[in-house]
Amino acid sequence: MDKxxxxxxxxxxxAAELAAIIQYLHFSATVTGPDRLQLQGFxxxxxxxxxxxxxxxxxxxxxxxxxxxxxxxPVKTATDARQMLELALEAEKQAIRDYTERARQAExxxxxxxxxxLENQILDETQHKEELxxxxxxxxxxx
Numbered sequence: 001m002d003k004x005x006x007x008x009x010x011x012x013x014x015a016a017e018l019a020a021i022i023q024y025l026h027f028s029a030t031v032t033g034p035d036r037l038q039l040q041g042f043x044x045x046x047x048x049x050x051x052x053x054x055x056x057x058x059x060x061x062x063x064x065x066x067x068x069x070x071x072x073x074p075v076k077t078a079t080d081a082r083q084m085l086e087l088a089l090e091a092e093k094q095a096i097r098d099y100t101e102r103a104r105q106a107e108x109x110x111x112x113x114x115x116x117x118l119e120n121q122i123l124d125e126t127q128h129k130e131e132l133x134x135x136x137x138x139x140x141x142x143x
Contacts, residue, residue: 003064010061014054016073016095024044088132
C-alpha cells in the first residue's frame with residue numbers, strides 16, 4: 001500500500017465527514033412535521049460524532065505528511081423528514097463501506113493503530129445506521 005494512496009483515501013473520508021456535518025446541521029435546522037423535536041435533536045446530536053471523525057482524519061492525514069482537504073463531498077438536501085432520514089442512512093452506509101476499505105488499506109500499509117481507529121469509526125457509523133433504520137420504520141412512506 002502506497003502512503004499517498006492511503007492519504008488520498010483518508011481525504012475522501014474527510015470530505016464525506018465534512019459533508020455529513022453540513023448535512024446534519026442543515027437537517028436539524030430545517031426538519032418539520034410532528035416528529036420535528038425528536039428528529040431535530042437526533043440530527044443535531046450526530047454533529048459532534050461526525051466532527052470527531054473529521055478531526056481524527058485531518059490529524060492523521062497531516063501526521064502522514066498529507067494536506068487535509070477543506071472541501072466536503074456534495075451535500076444532498078431534502079424537503080421532508082423521511083427524505084432526510086433516507087439520505088442520512090445512505091451516507092452512513094457509504095461511510096461503513098469506505099471505512100471498511102480504508103481499514104484494509106491501513107492494515108496493508110502497516111498502520112495498525114489507524115486500522116483500529118477506523119474500525120471504531122465503523123462501529124460508530126453502524127450504530128448511526130441502525131438508529132436511522134429505527135427512525136425510518138416509524139416515518140410514513142412518501143406519497
